[in-house]
Amino acid sequence: xxxxxxxxxxxxxxxxxxxxxxxxxxxxxxxxxxxxxxxxxxxxxxxxxxxxxxxxxxxxxxxxxxxxxxxxxxxxxxxxxxxxxxxxxxxxxxxxxxxxxxxxxxxxxxxxxxxxxxxxxxxxxxxxxxxxxxxxxxxxxxxxxxxxxxxxxxxxxxxxxxxxxxxxxxxxxxxxxxxxxxxxxxxxxxxxxxxxxxxxxxxxxxxxxxxxxxxxxxxxxxxxxxxxxxxxxxxxxxxxxxxxxxxxxxxxxxxxxxxxxxxxxxxxxxxxxxxxxxxxxxxxxxxxxxxxxxxxxxxxxxxxxxxxxxxxxxxxxxxxxxxxxxxxxxxxxxxxxxxxxxxxxxxxxxxxxxxxxxxxxxxxxxxxxxxxxxxxxxxxxxxxxxxxxxxxxxxxxxxxxxxxxxxxxxxxxxxxxxxxxxxx
Numbered sequence: 001x002x003x004x005x006x007x008x009x010x011x012x013x014x015x016x017x018x019x020x021x022x023x024x025x026x027x028x029x030x031x032x033x034x035x036x037x038x039x040x041x042x043x044x045x046x047x048x049x050x051x052x053x054x055x056x057x058x059x060x061x062x063x064x065x066x067x068x069x070x071x072x073x074x075x076x077x078x079x080x081x082x083x084x085x086x087x088x089x090x091x092x093x094x095x096x097x098x099x100x101x102x103x104x105x106x107x108x109x110x111x112x113x114x115x116x117x118x119x120x121x122x123x124x125x126x127x128x129x130x131x132x133x134x135x136x137x138x139x140x141x142x143x144x145x146x147x148x149x150x151x152x153x154x155x156x157x158x159x160x161x162x163x164x165x166x167x168x169x170x171x172x173x174x175x176x177x178x179x180x181x182x183x184x185x186x187x188x189x190x191x192x193x194x195x196x197x198x199x200x201x202x203x204x205x206x207x208x209x210x211x212x213x214x215x216x217x218x219x220x221x222x223x224x225x226x227x228x229x230x231x232x233x234x235x236x237x238x239x240x241x242x243x244x245x246x247x248x249x250x251x252x253x254x255x256x257x258x259x260x261x262x263x264x265x266x267x268x269x270x271x272x273x274x275x276x277x278x279x280x281x282x283x284x285x286x287x288x289x290x291x292x293x294x295x296x297x298x299x300x301x302x303x304x305x306x307x308x309x310x311x312x313x314x315x316x317x318x319x320x321x322x323x324x325x326x327x328x329x330x331x332x333x334x335x336x337x338x339x340x341x342x343x344x345x346x347x348x349x350x351x352x353x354x355x356x357x358x359x360x361x362x363x364x365x366x367x368x369x370x371x372x373x374x375x376x377x378x379x380x381x382x383x384x385x386x387x388x389x390x391x392x393x394x395x396x397x398x399x400x401x402x403x404x405x406x407x408x409x410x411x412x413x414x415x416x417x418x419x420x421x422x423x424x
Contacts, residue, residue, distance in 0.1 A: 004038050004294035008287055015280075015334065023276050026283025026334075033290030040293065047289025048282065051242040055154050056281075057273055058245025062223060063108040064269035065216035065252045072100065072112035073209040080116070086124060086198040090131050091191045093117050094138040098184060101139035102149045103224060106378040107274070109139040114385050124200055129391055133401045134191055136382035137370040141187060141409050144366040145180040147227065147241070151277060152336045156362045159340045160354070164227035164241070171421075176359045179416040183367070183409030190408045194401060215255050223248045277333065284337045292341055298349075300342045305350055312352060316360050316422055319343070320414050323364030324406070328371035336365050356421040363413045370406040373398045 011029035015022045033039040039047065066072065079096050083089050093113055101109040113135050121128035143150030147157045147164045156162075162170065168177045211217075226244045230236060237243075253266045291297055308315030319339075326335055339361055347354040369376030373383055373393065379402075383393045 001294045001296055001299070003036075004033070004291045005296050007032060007038075008291050008296070011283075011287060012334065023279025023283065026280045026287070028283070030283040030286025030290075033286055038294055039286060039290035043289060043293065044286065047292075048285045049155070049158050051158050051239045052151075052154050053278060053281065054239060054242025055148060055245050056151060056278060058223070058242065058247075058249045059104070059148050060108070060273045061249040061269050062216065062220050062245070062252060063104045064272035065249075065256065066104070066220050067108060067112055067272075068269065069211055069213045069216045070209050071211050071214075071217045073116065074211050076113060076116040077208045080120070080202060083202065085202060086120070086126060086200045087192070087195040089120055089202055090117075090134055090195045090198060091188060093131065094134040094191055095184075095188060097135040098138040098142040101142040101378075102145040103220070104149075106136075106139040106143050106150055106376065107381045108272075110136050110378045110381045110385070113139075114382060118385070118389060120202065124202075126198070126200070127391075128389070129386055129393055129397055130194065130401060132382040132386055133379075133393070133398055134194075134405075136376070136378045137402055137405045138184075138187075138191075139378045140370050140376045141184060141367060141405075142180060144362050145177045148224075148245075150366065151281075151333050152362060152365055155333075155336055155340065156358055158238075159344065160358060161238075163230065163232075164224070171355065173420050176362065176417070179359065179363060179413040179420075180409075182412035182416055183363075186408040186412055187405045190404050191401075194404075213259070216252055219248045219252045219255075280333060281337070284334055288337060288341055297341045297345050300345070302346075302349065304342060304346050310350075312356075313418065313422060315346075316356050316418060317414075319357055320360040320364040320410070323361055324368035324371070324410060327365045327368030328375045332365040332369055332376070336361060339365075353421070356417055359417045359421065360414070363410065363417065367406050367410045367413070370402045370409075371399075372402065375402075 007029060011025060014025045018025065034041060034044060076093065076096060079092050080089060083092050093116060097109050097113045100112065114132050117131040117135060118128050121131060144153050146167050147153060147162065153167070157167065166175060168175050223245055226248070227241055230240050230244060233240070253269065256265050256269070257263070288297070304315070307318060323335070340358070343354055343357045343361060346352065347357065369379065373379050373395065379398070386393055
């Protein structure tokens, strides 16, 4: 147990220090767990959540095709036609990014929407920094709203065996989607206050963006519809959602190849799949399988139970706010991957309903990343876009938006989750 714990902790520290090499560190550590016997060879496949891996591959590939079709840019143009000034443009773009991010990877969302904000700011000679930050934090918020909104949501949905619809209605009650949307409403008011002085009228666009293909949009919508329909299928294979996502990606790739008659057109969207995240997850699945076999998870669950002292509300509160703080500085994917089995073990030991603790984990870990510039991949992506445009993002610039936005979003979600699933 001690050797497994030390290896796990050392891996975590190395991933924090050497961010560029995280997938290699995670995979190497997972390999050590296997060859050392801490994770028996026969348990390797059972330790890997293939549904999560397949869903990530499928959705990211489809998003790449969706982005290439220029449909997101057209949607943004349509929104811009309906707003009167820069303030409402900034808030509308942030809300638009949030809506997309409920179904599309957060980083991809920022890449889709940020260019529209930059174009508007250039025409008006307005500083784009707060606009891009607002888009990034909004995309992070909505990542927890649906089963496919973010990697952490996919992981939690798999752990609880939740269907797409159960993110909206779970155990006969309104689910985590509504907790996220409550936070979205309050955080939108915060954005309106932050941009209250941006009252310049918007320039009139000469023409709308032309969409190059409708098929990617149709495939993305069909994927969502299929995930919803699959929710009603009893006793389906664990990998059903992942297989559906990859099937529609394959259809999209075949269509692209036939249309463009160029193999590079197929390779391009595949390159947009985040294999770094997939590598990290594979390594983490092996590591977590190893520490679970060595009894570390069970011991951690026992310790967490002692911290709560048998008080479920105290446990819930600790999980939510510790998740917020930790996710402000570390990647929420390995954190959530580690905490899921710990919470599951704690609830199994004490006969506790895991739902409020799991939902608290997801909301806290998702929103905590909005507190700092390095807390989420979407934030890093947005800052990178600004850097390429010649803008420097100071910590105070980010904190001015990220911290009040996070507080406004997490408090309603914290109260809602406990009121719906915690109070008996």
